[in-house]
Amino acid sequence: xxxxxxxxxxxxxxxxxxxxxxxxxxxxxxxxxxxxxxxxxxxxxxxxxxxxxxxxxxxxxxxxxxxxxxxxxxxxxxxxxxxxxxxxxxxxxxxxxxxxxxxxxxxxxxxxxxxxxxxxxxxxxxxxxxxxxxx
Numbered sequence: 236x237x238x239x240x241x242x243x244x245x246x247x248x249x250x251x252x253x254x255x256x257x258x259x260x261x262x263x264x265x266x267x268x269x270x271x272x273x274x275x276x277x278x279x280x281x282x283x284x285x286x287x288x289x290x291x292x293x294x295x296x297x298x299x300x301x302x303x304x305x306x307x308x309x310x311x312x313x314x315x316x317x318x319x320x321x322x323x324x325x326x327x328x329x330x331x332x333x334x335x336x337x338x339x340x341x342x343x344x345x346x347x348x349x350x351x352x353x354x355x356x357x358x359x360x361x362x363x364x365x366x367x368x369x370x
Contacts (some may be wrong), residue, residue, distance in 0.1 A: 241270035254345035256321035261302035279362025288351035
């Protein structure tokens with residue numbers, strides 16, 4: 236999405252916004268000075284099943300505030316992307332991106348006060364035909 240989202244359904248995206256899993260065991264701090272950038276869905280086998288809307292943040296723009304011990308790592312295919320989820324409730328919180336290893340993707344649905352279903356026009360990336368698979 237070319238436009239940065241700074242507000243969703245009347246809720247402002249904070250410069251420093253918190254995100255958490257469903258049970259609250261994992262809390263993440265995000266630096267979002269430009270709001271939500273690079274919003275997307277993906278149709279790869281993993282993203283299709285989890286159905287999350289993701290946005291991007293720089294590697295230094297994310298900090299685990301609580302519950303790092305409850306995060307589990309899942310990797311598949313080329314084992315490049317690193318997908319993290321809460322071991323207690325199973326919610327995907329974030330991942331180190333395969334297509335841009337200088338960024339993390341994060342689950343917009345984990346942001347406090349934000350409902351990603353209220354955001355219109357989110358593009359779907361072609362994760363089935365990922366550019367890294369064509370090499």
